[in-house]
Amino acid sequence: MTILGAVLTGGRSSRFGSNKAQALLGERSLAAHARALIAPHCADVVMIGGEGGVPDLPEPGLGPLGGIAGALDYAAEHGFRCVLTIGCDMPRLPDGLIEALLHREPSYCADAPVLGLWPAALGAHLLAHLGLNGDRSVRGWARSVGAIPVPSPVPLANINTPADLETL
Numbered sequence: 001m002t003i004l005g006a007v008l009t010g011g012r013s014s015r016f017g018s019n020k021a022q023a024l025l026g027e028r029s030l031a032a033h034a035r036a037l038i039a040p041h042c043a044d045v046v047m048i049g050g051e052g053g054v055p056d057l058p059e060p061g062l063g064p065l066g067g068i069a070g071a072l073d074y075a076a077e078h079g080f081r082c083v084l085t086i087g088c089d090m091p092r093l094p095d096g097l098i099e100a101l102l103h104r105e106p107s108y109c110a111d112a113p114v115l116g117l118w119p120a121a122l123g124a125h126l127l128a129h130l131g132l133n134g135d136r137s138v139r140g141w142a143r144s145v146g147a148i149p150v151p152s153p154v155p156l157a158n159i160n161t162p163a164d165l166e167t168l
Contacts (some may be wrong), residue, residue, distance in 0.1 A: 003102075004080035005042030006071035007034045008064055008114060009088045010049015010056050015160045017094070021050055021088040023165055030159060040086050041098055046074060048085075056155035058127060063136045064114045065126065072123030080120055087114040091160040093152075100150045106142070111148035113138040113158050118147075 009021035009031050016124060021031040028036075031047060039045050045051035048056050048067040049060065054074045056066035064087070071083045082105060084098070101107045101117045108116030116138075122145055127143055142149070 002079065002081050003042045004071065004075040004078070004083045004120075005035070005038040005045035006047065006048045006054075006067070006074075006083050006085045007031050007038070007088055008049060008067040008071075008085060009047045010052070010067050010089075011063075012059060019050070020165075021047075022158060023159070023167060025091050025159075025168065029072060030091050030165075031088040034088050036089070038086050038098065040056055041102060042084055044078075046071070048074075058130060060132060064138050064167045065130060065136050065141060068114075068116075068118060068138070069123065069126045069130060072118060072120050072126060075120035077124050083118045083120060085114060085116050085118065087112070087158070088116060090156065091134055091159065092157045094154045094156075097150070104148045104150065106145055106147035107150050108138070108142045108147050109152055109156070111152040111163055113142055113149075116142065116147065122146075 049056045057069040075083045
């Protein structure tokens with residue numbers, strides 16, 4: 001299976017106060033940490049949203065679903081079968097969680113639905129969902145396509161504020 005990795009970097013970072021994708025944890029940005037987590041499982045990894053990234057679809061400002069839609073479109077155009085998505089604010093994951101997602105398609109982390117494995121063929125469905133439906137919940141869309149929720153064995157680190165980053 002040819003998998004595209006997609007790090008979602010296009011959020012507003014309103015609670016963080018600055019671009020959290022570029023915030024440093026150690027000597028690497030949060031986006032670089034997220035990329036490193038998924039890269040071993042993917043043929044290629046792209047940044048979605050944010051400056052210089054693959055654009056959200058159908059437009060910026062739609063939250064994670066816009067980023068996932070952009071990733072699915074990019075994957076379909078470039079011959080990838082699936083997309084493994086992760087938020088830039090997820091610098092650490094428990095062992096085995098990505099592997100559990102890779103055994104189910106479509107699937108998502110029940111504790112952080114932006115972490116998911118999505119067939120590229122779902123792109124048109126997601127664009128229609130965004131165009132017809134006011135619901136921008138990743139979990140809601142995932143349910144509508146029959147995605148399987150995979151629980152994390154431990155609580156996930158998610159960086160929303162500078163204090164979260166400092167704690168980590």
